[in-house]
Amino acid sequence: MLRHKLLHPQISAAIAAAGHHSTILISDGNYPASNKRGPRAELVSLNLMVGVPTCNQVLEAVLSAVPVEKIQTMQTETSGPYALDGDPEVWQDYRQTIKNEGLDLELEPIDKWSFYEAVATEDHVLTIQTADLQRYANILLSIGVRMDD
Template identity: 30%
Template sequence: MIKTNITHPELLSALAKCGHKAKILIADGNFSFVTNSNPKAEIIYLNFAPDMLNAIDVLKGVTELINVEAAEMMTWPDDFENTIYDEYVNILPEGTPISHQPRKPFYDQIKSTDTFLVIATGEKRRFANLLLTVGVVK
């Protein structure tokens, strides 16, 4: 029996296969997991019901298992209060750069061959997709 807090076998396997610079998308419940992803990316479905599992819990678990070099998010409208952003900043390792990209370049990144893993969550908040770049083992 493994001793980590994460016990999902497919997720553990996929994370173990991610090398330095691989991209992992933690996708909110509004994301088109199949049509907007790299066709070769592995998709792990953790979206049992709205907010089960949410993106925050998934990020906490993923950061226990891998090093994060950088993160990317899609830009959101100026009049939108993105409440999840500050939560992500508090979970990611201190100093992790977070860049923001317009919709098309952000989706192009997700569709690229660098995106190895897409984790489908039940996150209900909009503009919550978070693209992680795997860092080196320290």
């Protein structure tokens, strides 16, 4: 039995096969997961029903299982139908989850099109598609190195 929170066998296998600088996308329910990913990235669809699971729930599970050195989000738009004033609420959830895992990392928002480019690289190994409908909930994790004390 595994000791961390992540129990999903396909996700665990993909993470176990990944290495330093590999990226994992936790996508919201609106992300075009089938066509905006790396050329060899696995797609695991966890979108059970609207809102289940959330990106933050998946983030908590993944952070319990793998070292992460960078976390990028899709920057909010300031005009148009998807514009927000300030950070999305989900980002505060992420910050709390990151803190709860004892990580000293900040969210790094990047432009929407740059985010798509960052996902569609050779380093992208896994997309975990959720059913989260919160705007700007997509989160890209860069795997770090294991540092045994």
